[in-house]
Amino acid sequence: MCCLLIFVLYAMCDIISIACLNCNGLREINKFEQVIGKLKTDVICLQETHWSEDIMVNIKKIWEDDIYVNHGNQRACGVAILIKRGGIYKVKQIYNDGKGRMLGIDFMFYNDLFRLVNIYAPNVEIERKGVFKQMKPLCTGNCIVVGDFNVWCTRLDVSRSANFKSDVSRKFLNDLMQSEDMADAWREENPFKKEFSRRQMVLGNLKQSRIDLCLVKKKILHYVKNVRYKFIGVSDHAAMTVKMGVNMEARGGGMWCLNSALLKEEAYRKSINGCIRGEMENSLFEENVCEWWEMMKGKIKKRSIRYSKQRNFMRKREMEGMGSMLEKEAEKIENNPEYTKEHFFRIKAEMEMYEKEKCEGAIVRSRAQYAVEGERCTKYFLNLEEKKQRKNYITELENEEGEKVTDYVEIIEVVESFYKKLFKKENVKQECVDEVLNTVSASLSDVERNKCEGDMSIEEIKEAIKQTKPNKSPGSDGLTHEFYKTFKEILAPILIRLFRSMEERSEVPESMGLGVIAILYKNKGSPLSLNNYRPLSLLNTDYKILTKVLANRIKGVVGSIISPNQAYSIPGRDITDTICTIRDVVDSMDKDGEGGLVLCMDLNKAFDRVEHGFMEQAMRKFGFGERILRWINLLYNNAKSCVKVNGVLTNPFPLERSVRQGCPLSAMLYSISVEPLATLVKRDGEIRGIPVPHGGLSLIHQYADDTTFTVRDMESIKRIMKHFETYGKASGAKINIEKSEIMSIGGVDMSGCDTTFKVTKECTMILGVNIGVNAKEARDATWTGILNKIKQVLSVWKLRELRLRGKVIVVNSLLLTKCNYVLGVVDLPVWVLNEMKEVLNNFLWGGKGVKISKDTLIAEYTEGGLKLIDLEVKRKAIRVKTMKKYLYDKVEYGWKGFMRDFLDKSSGCGEEGVFMALKKPMFENIPLFYQEVLSAWAEFLMDVRYECENINQILKQPIFLNPKIRMKGKMFYNRLYMKAGVRQVKDMAYEYVRG
Structure with a gap:
């Protein structure tokens, strides 16, 4: 706990940063994204936004944290304050003039109350004085006023060529600052310096001034660490950044992650190659390759950090040089109106390009939801258009006693305690294990077993590296998939040696066994309960490569032991097989006169509750050999995890149960562990399932932890619950009663069950698709949900200035792919086609009428088209694929009957x-x-x-x-x-x- 407290105390000594920018209008969504991408501060104060309520829906989709606004109109005024979660707290709006000129909030920082006022003063002198009069009563307590004041306070704040005449608003502002004991924070730091926050070309003349100010109460002036101006290329105003705090330390630093952009630089690749080859001469490489590998990764990290620092220093120096040159050019233009301005604009353009690249890099590193990607709309950025996970900064939680906890340290302790307990094994009953596994009859053949038992080869490792998905967050060592792919030729022989040593010595390198758990709110249920968070293990890439090799072996044989009712992670099977079977069975129950019951069972923390002992015994029962079992035991017996919460890592704790979500093995290990539940239920002859035409019985349908039962009566449900109780005692599984649902078909009686399930009458959602007695109503409800999602996405994209080709890529990559899954299980009615056509035409042509025929748009590029996906043709292709599966897939899915x-x-x-x-x-x-x-x-x-x-x-x-x-x-x-x-x-x- 001491280590944890040191971490937390470090995190508590924090600063906040406030950015201020006159945007010159911010109605364009891509410009808004560019602005927030560049202003990486805790609070952003914007002036001249030109926003209105109709645009706020899209603004709030991009900025998901707190936002306070005061609209002017679409052509003038408008101020806003954007607040990132975790910077300041207990924020309360205290003033809004209703004219888009002034907005004020109170907030807590460092256990003290502060006030922030954002102002956009008018250009007209007398009106400006009136706004300053309104501002005066707000200047109480620990007050900070930022914004565009539209007035020069001193002669130093304007270029020499300007006429510094008297101004009643200036006099009033100076008197206000004196009476309220306030100071211009930048001028206090730079009493004799001339620097400007606005540059304009007016009739060929450069006009410069400093009118963007930060006024603070003198009693809190010591909180202000610095005030800086920087032109960021989106406005003729500079962005003003104010840093405040007790010291300059950062919040919980999180983990280092390699900047994969370095891998494109030959100098970096040469440096790392030389480092690895040099260390291979170390005697430790021969004596203990596990220990050598830990040391090697540490050296790669240090060398990468050093290289990156030197690289960034050089780039920063180049930027500073360009900034100095730009200042000199601006001074020359000011002193000599005849001086050519070409050099000034060229340097300015170079700086803007550099800032754009820097902004894009930050967006990629932070996995930002939106990025200004122009007409390219690459696949990576398109994927980011999907609704991103809610920010994971936690400000309050409930502990085990149900008490609300808000203290920073206590929150971390609650999280550590919860997951330590969750992953602690329970005393499963061996008699229950035996009862469950005795129902299993499927087993691998000798040939299949031997496929999992052989020595690993370099080819397998190279293939695993190739298959590892890019753009994934790395584990605690920070080395990405792209790193292993870049250095595959030198690393593959090292990894094969490492893995063989691990097997021989029954030893796992410490970093390889450690998983960092990132917890993500599911957007369902109370955010105060950790039960509503999904734990995702961030595992090191070397671990993923090893487990990918093992997973590839199991993947080749697992289909022979897992029954057709389970589709998750089994090659050749699809989630649509499960849904189609349930859909047809429900329709059959409704029409056969007997009816039945549909039980949708939700398992509580299903992946996290898998007992390792049960998993091993299940694999042994299914016929897996000793060597693959030793590998599984080696990896899981040495597994440890820590939780990353609010930038802090908790103390590591043993992972005594669970299959790690994020591990290539986890999906198949879970399917193997849950298969005995199916065999246990199907072996009970007293449970009345639903007959499938041409033989077969529909009883249990599984896709990962989603389990659906289709039976004739409540007695069958009772027996299922009894069997699940046995399975739970054997495996650790537990039902989430609150989220489990039951539906009656044909009026079948649902009374008499001891378990109180949620009852649904006509329709229930199964794996994202509505299934019900009235097939058309269920279908329409499903398509309505899809259409709403498409409209939601388009409401953001249509505000961008994309050309037609970019819009088509958006439609193909983001929208119609949302239809593929649903198209595989429900019919496509005419009304959906018509509405989809209307929505897409409105997006492609801005509601101004179709300008290019559909036949031309769907044609190949070589034929003058843009390869727009035709939804009707897509439907036909998916239907033909269904027939192909019916004809050639040997697995007898229920829907085939x-x-x-x-x-x-x-x-x-x-x-x-x-x-x-x-x-x-x-x-x-x-x-x-x-x-x-x-x-x-x-x-x-x-x-x-x-x-x-x-x-x-x-x-x-x-x-x-x-x-x-x-x-x-x-x-x-x-x-x-x-x-x-x-x-x-x-x-x-x-x-x-x-x-």
Whole structure:
């Protein structure tokens, strides 16, 4: 705890920074993003925003922390105060003049009450004096006033060529400062210096002045560390930055992370290469490669930091040199109006370009939600358009007793205690473990087992490095995926040696075993409860490479032991398989006259509660060999974690249970651990599941920790709960009753269950899709949610000045991809297509009418098009993909039985109906989703070429609507023959018997 207290005391000794900028109008969203990207301060005071209520919806989507506004109109005035979470607290608005000129707040900082006033004074002298009069009563207590005062306080605040005439507002302001005991903070620090905060070219003449000020009460002047002006290229005003605090220390520093931009520089690559090769000569490399690797990573970190500091120093010096040159050029222009201004604008443009690059780098490092990316709209930045996770600075929590905790140290202690307890193993009952695992019959074959047991190869390691996802936060050592990819050739042989040594010595390097848990609020439930936070393990990349090798081996065999009702992490299976089966089963229960019950079970902290002992025994039962089990035990028995909260790392604690979310192995280990629940339930003959056409039973459907049961009666639910209780005692699993739901189909009685589930009547959300008795209503509710999300995203993007090509990329990358998932499980009605068309046309053409035809937009670049995705064509492609899966995927998903039934009813030819280009009247009585499948398949079938391999295939071929059987280029169709049962070639052929 001592170490923790030192960390926290360091974090508590903090400063706050306040930025102030006259924006010259800030209605353009991309400009707003650029401004907040450059002003990285705790508080941002903006003047001349020109905002109105209609634009605030989009502003608040980008700035998710506190914001106080005082609107003027769309052409003038407007002030705003933006506050980042964690800088100041207990903020309260105390003044708003209602004219967009002045805004005041009170806040707490360093256990003291402060006041901040943001002012935008008028250009007209008498009006300016009036605003200063309104300001005077606010200047009490620990007051700070910042903003554009639009007046020169002294002769030093204006260029020589200006006419420094008398001004009644200046006199009033100076008298106010004297009577209220206030000072110009910048002038106090620079009594004789001339520096300007505004530059204008007026009729070819450069006008400069310092009118952006920071006035503070003299009694708190010692809090002000410095005031700086800096032109950032978005306004003719400089940004003024004020730093206040007791010292210059930073809040909890978090972890070092390699700047991957360094990897593009040859000098850096050469330096690291030389460092690694040099250290390979160290005798420790031969004696104990685990210890050597820890030392090596430390040296790489130190060298990277040193290189980065030198690089940044040189760049800063270049910028300072350009700034000095710009000042000299400005002075020359001021002294000689005839002096050429070309050099001034060239230097200014270079500085603006540098600032833009610096801003973009900061946005990438901070994973900002929005970035000014112009027309390129690269995939990385487009992905950032998705709704970002809420900022994870925690100001208050509830402890175990339910008491609210706000103290910085106590919050960290509550977090550490919660996760230490969560990841502490419980005493599972071995008799329950035996009962659960005795129901498991599936096992790996000898061939499959041996695939997981062999020696690791360099090729496997290189492939794992290749597969590791980029742009992911690294673990405690700070070395990114991009680092390993860059130095793959030299690191792969080292890693194979390291992994072999780990296996031989049963030893895991300390940093490799340590995971840093980042906790993210789920945006559901109270933020005071840690139960509503998702723990994500930030693991070192060397650990991920090792576990990726192991995961690739397990991935190749796991499909043979996990039943079709589980789709999570199993190669070839998809979440849509689970949803489609549940959808069809619910429809069947509604129509078969018996009805049933649908139980959507939510598991509490499912991944975090997996007991390692149970996981090992389950893997052994499924037939995994000793070597892969030793690897799993080695990695998990040595696992430790600490939690990162408010920039501080808690003390490390053992990870006695859980599968780490963020580890390449975790998904498959979880699926293996939860599979015995399915076998336990399915082995109970007294549980009444729902029959699936052509054999099979629908009972349990799993996707990760989402588990759905479909049964006939409440007695079956009772037995399921009894089995889950046994499974929970064996594995550590626990139901979250508050989030679990039950739905009755066909009026089936739901009374008599000891567990009080939440009851839903007509529809329930399963894996993001509405499933209900009324299929059309459920479908419409799903599509309405998708359309609302699309409109929400477009409401931000449409305010950007994108060209048509950029807009098309946005549509393809962000919007229509949102439809893919839903398209895989529900039909696409006409009203959705029409509304989607209207929304997209409005976005592409700004509501001014279509200027380029859809056929042109969807064409290839080489044909003059922009490759706009056609949603109708996309639907057909996904429907053909469904038919392909039906035909070629050997796994018998539940939905396949229903489709086989619908196909037979439509064609009368059983499975051979897939060779028929069916007409719409033939399948109009089956569910709309399958109507779309058969319609798309009929169109696709016209261009399919295939050969019959034997006589049986020929005899089974449909006679009618078969593209293979034509006369004069046309297919046959005779409804009477079909009705009479003459449908296939065999129905018209005589049987020949020898003799």
